[in-house]
Amino acid sequence: MTENFQFTLSATDGMARRGQIDTPRGEIRTPAFMPVGTAGTVKAMYPEQVRETGADIVLGNTYHLMLRPGAERVARLGGLHEFMDWQRPILTDSGGFQVMSLAKLRKLDENGVTFKSHIDGSSHSLTPERSIEIQKLLDSDIIMQLDECVSLPAEHNELERAMELSIRWAERSKKAFDNAKGRALFGIVQGGDNAVLRARSASGLTDIGFDGYAVGGLAVGEPQEVMFRVLDETTPQLPSDKPRYLMGVGKPDDLLGAVGRGIDMFDCVHPTRAGRHGHAYTRFGVVNLKNARHKDDHRPLDEASPNPTARRFSRAYLHHLVRCEEMLGAMILSQINLSYYQELMAGMRNAIENATFVQYCAAVREGWTKGDLPALD
Amino acid sequence: MTENFQFTLSATDGMARRGQIDTPRGEIRTPAFMPVGTAGTVKAMYPEQVRETGADIVLGNTYHLMLRPGAERVARLGGLHEFMDWQRPILTDSGGFQVMSLAKLRKLDENGVTFKSHIDGSSHSLTPERSIEIQKLLDSDIIMQLDECVSLPAEHNELERAMELSIRWAERSKKAFDNAKGRALFGIVQGGDNAVLRARSASGLTDIGFDGYAVGGLAVGEPQEVMFRVLDETTPQLPSDKPRYLMGVGKPDDLLGAVGRGIDMFDCVHPTRAGRHGHAYTRFGVVNLKNARHKDDHRPLDEASPNPTARRFSRAYLHHLVRCEEMLGAMILSQINLSYYQELMAGMRNAIENATFVQYCAAVREGWTKGDLPALD
Ligand SMILES: [Zn+2]
Ligand SMILES: [Zn+2]
Numbered sequence: 001m002t003e004n005f006q007f008t009l010s011a012t013d014g015m016a017r018r019g020q021i022d023t024p025r026g027e028i029r030t031p032a033f034m035p036v037g038t039a040g041t042v043k044a045m046y047p048e049q050v051r052e053t054g055a056d057i058v059l060g061n062t063y064h065l066m067l068r069p070g071a072e073r074v075a076r077l078g079g080l081h082e083f084m085d086w087q088r089p090i091l092t093d094s095g096g097f098q099v100m101s102l103a104k105l106r107k108l109d110e111n112g113v114t115f116k117s118h119i120d121g122s123s124h125s126l127t128p129e130r131s132i133e134i135q136k137l138l139d140s141d142i143i144m145q146l147d148e149c150v151s152l153p154a155e156h157n158e159l160e161r162a163m164e165l166s167i168r169w170a171e172r173s174k175k176a177f178d179n180a181k182g183r184a185l186f187g188i189v190q191g192g193d194n195a196v197l198r199a200r201s202a203s204g205l206t207d208i209g210f211d212g213y214a215v216g217g218l219a220v221g222e223p224q225e226v227m228f229r230v231l232d233e234t235t236p237q238l239p240s241d242k243p244r245y246l247m248g249v250g251k252p253d254d255l256l257g258a259v260g261r262g263i264d265m266f267d268c269v270h271p272t273r274a275g276r277h278g279h280a281y282t283r284f285g286v287v288n289l290k291n292a293r294h295k296d297d298h299r300p301l302d303e304a305s306p307n308p309t310a311r312r313f314s315r316a317y318l319h320h321l322v323r324c325e326e327m328l329g330a331m332i333l334s335q336i337n338l339s340y341y342q343e344l345m346a347g348m349r350n351a352i353e354n355a356t357f358v359q360y361c362a363a364v365r366e367g368w369t370k371g372d373l374p375a376l377d
Numbered sequence: 378m379t380e381n382f383q384f385t386l387s388a389t390d391g392m393a394r395r396g397q398i399d400t401p402r403g404e405i406r407t408p409a410f411m412p413v414g415t416a417g418t419v420k421a422m423y424p425e426q427v428r429e430t431g432a433d434i435v436l437g438n439t440y441h442l443m444l445r446p447g448a449e450r451v452a453r454l455g456g457l458h459e460f461m462d463w464q465r466p467i468l469t470d471s472g473g474f475q476v477m478s479l480a481k482l483r484k485l486d487e488n489g490v491t492f493k494s495h496i497d498g499s500s501h502s503l504t505p506e507r508s509i510e511i512q513k514l515l516d517s518d519i520i521m522q523l524d525e526c527v528s529l530p531a532e533h534n535e536l537e538r539a540m541e542l543s544i545r546w547a548e549r550s551k552k553a554f555d556n557a558k559g560r561a562l563f564g565i566v567q568g569g570d571n572a573v574l575r576a577r578s579a580s581g582l583t584d585i586g587f588d589g590y591a592v593g594g595l596a597v598g599e600p601q602e603v604m605f606r607v608l609d610e611t612t613p614q615l616p617s618d619k620p621r622y623l624m625g626v627g628k629p630d631d632l633l634g635a636v637g638r639g640i641d642m643f644d645c646v647h648p649t650r651a652g653r654h655g656h657a658y659t660r661f662g663v664v665n666l667k668n669a670r671h672k673d674d675h676r677p678l679d680e681a682s683p684n685p686t687a688r689r690f691s692r693a694y695l696h697h698l699v700r701c702e703e704m705l706g707a708m709i710l711s712q713i714n715l716s717y718y719q720e721l722m723a724g725m726r727n728a729i730e731n732a733t734f735v736q737y738c739a740a741v742r743e744g745w746t747k748g749d750l751p752a753l754d
Contacts (some may be wrong), residue, residue: 029578039701039703040694040697041698041703041705043703043705044704044705044708045705046705046708068697068700068701069672069693069696069697073673073693076675077673077691077693078675083691083693083694084694085690085694085695138536197720197748295450296450296453296454298453298455312462314454314460316446316450316454316460317460317461317462319446320416320417320445320446320460321417321418324416324418324445325423326418326420327420327704327707327708328418328420328421328422328423330704331421331423331596354405
């Protein structure tokens with residue numbers, strides 16, 4: 001524990017980095033995957049189950065929480081940690097990305113963005129200053145600047161405009177953040193798939209100075225190779241002594257590739273959402289439990305998994321729960337997927353320490369390529 | 378543990394009975410409440426959570442399980458205990474009640490009932506013999522005879538016909554059951570709200586001889602006072618050395634009233650269903666967490682509850698989860714409601730031992746009448 005936010009690198013292997021973020025609410029081992037607790041709950045999971053999967057930190061969505069239950073209300077109730085009974089670090093996003101993807105009647109100008117709630121149509125606005133204020137009300141440990149994220153593919157002019165606006169918003173965010181004690185503020189690199197714009201964004205943010213740097217504007221529709229190319233061009237532009245966070249990513253293979261390109265932190269709804277849709281992540285790759293091949297399969301999902309839940313129930317039972325749309329199916333598969341993600345992060349951290357990162361990734365990918373157990377006769 | 382099914386009464390207080398059913402899979406403390414695991418899962422609960430609430434036994438629905446995943450499949454997979462990972466006793470119903478309430482194109486005759494699945498329209502039939510066979514395939518510990526249950530109010534002729542058919546089906550069930558070792562077979566008293574028919578039913582079943590006697594055909598639309606009158610007339614007709622099971626009941630107040638009339642076992646979907654709808658059962662009565670009065674309420678549901686989950690989260694958080702339709706809300710409230718039901722059963726068992734049953738019920742009812750905590754200003 002520490003009174004202040006602090007990042008320490010302990011090993012590197014190629015571009016891959018092994019480190020630790022110390023915060024007043026506990027340590028975050030990096031590379032880290034942050035489960036998403038959109039509305040103050042990692043869906044279908046008790047907080048202690050989230051911790052048991054190996055998560056050091058969860059993400060909360062400012063957009064959702066400002067609408068329901070409201071940031072001032074969460075503050076009156078003791079903050080988000082108290083509200084959801086998660087006592088470890090929380091990172092909150094700025095709300096901007098969800099405004100652009102979920103809200104109605106959005107209007108963006110230099111000052112910020114106004115919009116109507118997708119829930120009840122009520123009017124709201126979000127400026128860089130208000131986003132910081134909300135995140136402080138939520139009692140977030142890692143606060144993100146408000147930025148403008150553009151979907152790919154996009155015109156150069158549009159990418160440049162949004163990137164430059166995001167830098168001006170970064171400056172306003174830094175000022176509003178006001179070196180809040182025990183909290184961190186991350187800037188967000190924009191610039192789409194353009195290396196020159198990414199470099200200008202990174203340099204502009206570095207001049208302002210942040211506790212960490214996020215790569216935004218990826219995982220917005222582009223192929224994985226574009227994302228990896230942008231990371232190849234961008235992470236070398238970022239200060240090596242600060243954590244780097246790739247926002248909204250991703251699938252397991254994205255995590256391997258991005259850690260190998262110098263990323264330290266991730267968040268994504270994918271593992272829990274996939275679980276609610278009957279998909280299980282395993283060392284065999286994705287197993288679709290809706291598939292009739294599991295109907296009579298008495299075998300567990302993975303008898304060699306370090307996660308007891310993945311060894312506990314038969315595939316036939318999981319298939320049954322998914323087919324019957326029983327909540328327990330979503331509960332078990334969310335747990336299994338988050339556990340697998342954390343197993344992968346722990347495996348990468350260990351491999352970086354032992355300078356075997358490339359071999360570790362190759363072995364994991366080989367398992368996925370081999371695929372699932374042969375079906376029973 | 379015992380190789381055989383065995384019922385022992387240890388205390389009585391008025392008509393209320395304290396006892397224990399020993400089965401090869403463990404003991405059942407009576408009066409007992411059995412959570413309902415319709416499709417092989419007590420909805421939104423892990424099996425160990427169900428046990429932790431204090432449940433000694435759960436109920437499985439033959440109708441649901443015969444359609445999905447199918448009785449023969451469950452048998453191939455090692456039986457229902459193995460399938461759902463609940464190693465303690467399971468009671469299965471006969472399937473008849475759900476056929477009558479859920480299935481389509483039902484046709485009932487002397488032999489049994491044919492119907493089409495409400496899920497996929499496939500054709501099925503259920504006879505007394507097939508119902509026993511299915512329940513044995515599921516590896517049920519307590520098997521129920523197939524009966525015909527008539528909704529109230531109903532014509533005398535109709536009640537009489539269904540009651541007499543149920544006795545003939547009871548005889549066939551007993552024969553098909555064939556004294557299966559380690560299992561129990563319960564007969565079901567029918568006769569609606571008619572005391573003479575109930576007495577004839579009880580006497581017919583007692584002549585055949587069962588390991589336990591259920592009171593069926595109640596909780597089918599009649600007022601509570603009718604149900605209590607029928608119990609007053611029926612339980613004295615049943616052998617005192619066998620457990621008595623009131624099927625499909627009920628709300629907490631029903632449980633107090635029925636135990637006071639000599640009932641030993643209950644099942645009901647109500648506590649879990651109410652939990653999924655945002656209702657919490659507490660010593661204050663029912664608390665509707667959807668209500669806006671909880672929006673800013675930092676207090677737990679019940680700070681003096683013996684259930685840690687009822688003390689853990691604020692009412693404001695529960696309100697938020699329910700409003701956002703988050704699964705965690707259903708998970709927590711199902712747990713809280715099943716815990717409260719088991720707390721009530723444990724309280725009644727204790728009170729019967731101490732010959733304070735009437736006082737216990739009065740104190741519990743007084744708490745409900747006082748109602749919830751005053752709202753915060
Ligand atoms: Zn994502
Ligand atoms: Zn019921």
